Amino acid sequence: MAQRYWNRFIREGTEKQELPPGEDLAALRSGLGREALTVPKLWPFYTITPDENANLERFGDVTAGQRAEHAALTLFGVHQQSQKILMHIPDVGLGSALRALRGHDKYSVDAVDRRVSAMVSSTSVSTLTYQLRGLVTQLRDIKQALDYNRLLRDLEDWHWPDRRQRVRTAWAQGYQRWEKPADTTTS
Numbered sequence: 001m002a003q004r005y006w007n008r009f010i011r012e013g014t015e016k017q018e019l020p021p022g023e024d025l026a027a028l029r030s031g032l033g034r035e036a037l038t039v040p041k042l043w044p045f046y047t048i049t050p051d052e053n054a055n056l057e058r059f060g061d062v063t064a065g066q067r068a069e070h071a072a073l074t075l076f077g078v079h080q081q082s083q084k085i086l087m088h089i090p091d092v093g094l095g096s097a098l099r100a101l102r103g104h105d106k107y108s109v110d111a112v113d114r115r116v117s118a119m120v121s122s123t124s125v126s127t128l129t130y131q132l133r134g135l136v137t138q139l140r141d142i143k144q145a146l147d148y149n150r151l152l153r154d155l156e157d158w159h160w161p162d163r164r165q166r167v168r169t170a171w172a173q174g175y176q177r178w179e180k181p182a183d184t185t186t187s
Contacts, residue, residue: 004047005020005024005047006020006076010086019085024077025077025080025081028073028074028076029074029077031070035070036062036066037066042073042074045073046069047069048063048066048069050062064160067159068153068155068156071128071129074129076148078133078136078137078140079139079145082140083140085143086145088145089147090149091147091150092145093171094151094154094171094174095171095172095176096174097139097174098112098116098135098174098175099174099177100142100144101135101144102116102175104144106138106141115131115134115138118131119132120171122158123164125159128155128158154170
């Protein structure tokens with residue numbers, strides 16, 4: 001399998017970090033709100049191919065994986081725009097990244113909670129991606145990165161209701177950071 005676009009820029013053990021070129025990011029953003037595989041500027045960035053036995057090319061259909069990759073690429077294009085550091089960092093799930101947003105003084109807790117609630121209530125990938133776009137813009141504003149490999153898997157799983165619930169649960173665990181309540185009894 002080809003290397004995902006955002007993984008091309010992770011350089012372990014180096015002082016200077018290579019960042020995606022602006023023209024690549026503009027091409028990625030050109031796919032916002034568009035169907036997967038319909039924007040020629042994005043074609044060089046796709047890595048997920050259809051199952052050879054599926055005959056999808058013959059019928060002009062797109063796989064869930066291709067739709068998810070399209071969404072992840074466009075969101076990465078938004079997130080990385082004008083940033084001096086890479087906005088893809090392994091092991092930072094969406095829930096944890098949004099928890100950092102919730103705790104930042106730039107946005108109110110209630111406003112972030114409302115946006116996150118609207119996002120996790122989405123039942124289609126297109127609605128989820130639309131909701132994510134606003135949150136990713138806010139993550140960009142506070143320079144909070146996330147794991148785009150994990151986001152890609154989550155977006156692919158969102159296509160199926162039983163997997164969607166697993167993704168919601170994982171995001172909730174990262175977002176809420178369940179903690180033991182403070183002891184309020186007096187001695």
